[in-house]
Amino acid sequence: MEERLQKILAQAGLASRRAAEAMILAGRVTVDGQTVSTLGCKFDPAKVRICVDGREIAAEKPVYLLLNKPRGYITTLADPQGRRLVTELVREIPERVFPVGRLDYDTEGALILTNDGAFAHSILHPSKAIPRTYEALVSGQPNRENLRLLARGVELDDGWRTSPAKVRVLRLMPGRCLMELVIHEGKKRQVRRMCQAVGHRVLRLKRTAYGGLRLGDLPSGCWTALGPEELRLIFL
Numbered sequence: 001m002e003e004r005l006q007k008i009l010a011q012a013g014l015a016s017r018r019a020a021e022a023m024i025l026a027g028r029v030t031v032d033g034q035t036v037s038t039l040g041c042k043f044d045p046a047k048v049r050i051c052v053d054g055r056e057i058a059a060e061k062p063v064y065l066l067l068n069k070p071r072g073y074i075t076t077l078a079d080p081q082g083r084r085l086v087t088e089l090v091r092e093i094p095e096r097v098f099p100v101g102r103l104d105y106d107t108e109g110a111l112i113l114t115n116d117g118a119f120a121h122s123i124l125h126p127s128k129a130i131p132r133t134y135e136a137l138v139s140g141q142p143n144r145e146n147l148r149l150l151a152r153g154v155e156l157d158d159g160w161r162t163s164p165a166k167v168r169v170l171r172l173m174p175g176r177c178l179m180e181l182v183i184h185e186g187k188k189r190q191v192r193r194m195c196q197a198v199g200h201r202v203l204r205l206k207r208t209a210y211g212g213l214r215l216g217d218l219p220s221g222c223w224t225a226l227g228p229e230e231l232r233l234i235f236l
Helices: 005-011 018-023 086-091 118-123 144-151 190-197 228-236
Strands: 029-031 050-053 064-069 107-116 132-139 164-172 176-183 201-209 223-225
Touching: 005 018, 005 029, 005 118, 005 190, 005 223, 050 223, 064 086, 064 228, 086 107, 086 118, 107 164, 132 190, 144 164, 176 190
Parallel strands: 107 201
Antiparallel strands: 029 050, 064 107, 064 223, 132 176, 132 201, 164 176
């Protein structure tokens, strides 16, 4: 089946669709030995030899996984400090998958991994505004004003103001509070910095959902394959 060249590159896990387009325009892609530097050309990856920078790409089937990331793992593909990588938890998957976005070293919960660059780009693109749901155990007990500030948007330590969020208290405990926050942005350590901005340090943080796709009772460190129905839930 013929597909646009940039889509083939993205589905091979080489890059997002936009980055694949840049590769093509830069003359880095050849098809059966001929450089293709214009967008929109279609090919059947099963019938042609496609190379990027002289290396043939392997057409892989798209893979979509939902992982319950434990604390103590990082969401990069390599780490000079030798810390554990989330890809170590999916070693039995023969395809080369990568995490969509990030979760901090000390944050746990829902993390999508895939080899489909175009799909990853669609989740992360700000225009999609896909909500992410977090459960945050914080020190102290936020009052109504602090909850209102979080919901309206707070100014972080670098001067950036967050967009409105959905915030609700799940449980009050002596000296602590479990809150649910739903945001659609992905700034580094955003939830932790939001809570800190109103005087509450995050003690434990877990992402529980992407859009309508919920982590549920998936055990920590385990993953499940996502089918078309589950993938659609992300964008609801």
